[in-house]
Amino acid sequence: MxxxxxxxxxxxxxxxxxxxxxxxxxxxxxxxxxDNTAEGVPGLEFKLSQISRNPPSLLITLKNNNPSAPFTLLKWNTPLDPQAANLGLFKLVDEETGKEIPTDGLKVNRLMPPSEEDLVTVAPGTEEAHEVVMNKPWLPEKKPATYKVSVSGKFFGVWDKYGGDLKTSDLEAYADSPFHGRQFSSNEVSMRVE
Missing domain, CATH: 1.20.5 (Single alpha-helices involved in coiled-coils or other helix-helix interfaces)
Incomplete structure (x- = not known):
């Protein structure tokens, strides 16, 4: 037993x-x-539109649809970053072949803390626009061509306040910002290259 x-x-x-x-x-x-990092920032929306075919250029518009909250974001690794076309954020698919174009991202060293030029504030109901020229060496030489283009990634730092209200300590600890790691994405647009 x-x-x-x-x-x-x-x-x-x-x-x-x-x-x-x-x-x-x-x-x-x-x-x-x-996990809330899978969500976006409530009210922020990226929109792409083509503004030139030669050189191929996209207008990136960030709109704040939130009726009451301003947002200040760190531009690093977003479509508003001056290095945006080289960071691997854009997805390009050849419309004729259906094949995705590899857009390997460069690693960019950043100075800390972020400067005022590294930030953008979007007040409620307003938008911020930035042109990205897509004439980089990784883009195929084939012309004319049409590509389906969209952008996606994760925010490094986003605060629900005006940039003037941020302290140096906030910028140094951008990974602790309220919306750090939140995802962003855009519409898909046809980009014609001639």
Whole structure:
């Protein structure tokens, strides 16, 4: 009877351990999928439009649709970054072949803390626009050509306040900003190259 009791005890412990393990795993999976970094910043929207065919140029517009909150964002690794075309943010697909064009991103060293030029503030109901020229060496030589273009990535730093209200300590700790790591994406546009 002693051996049988031990076997039942070991089986019960194993069963309870399995239940705990699988319940713990599923709650971790649930927490990962409900992580707010997968969401965007409420009210911020990127829109692309082509403004030139030769050289091919896109107008990147960031609109703040939030009725009451201003947003100040760190331009680094966003479409508003002066290096945007070289950072691997843009997805280009050849409309004729359906093949995606590789756009490997460069690693850019940044000076800390970010400067005023590295920030942009978008007040409620306003927008900020920036031109990106897409005549980089990684773009195929084929002309004429048409590409489907969109942009996506993650914000490094976004604050729900005006830039003048940010302190140097806020900029140094941009990874602690309220919307750090939130995703952004844009519409898809046809870009004609001639």
């Amino acid at each position: 002693n051996g049988r009791t031990a076997l039942i005890a070991v089986s019960a412990v194993t069963l309870l351990g399995a239940i705990f393990y699988f319940n713990g795993s599923s709650s971790s999976i649930f927490n990962m999928t409900s």
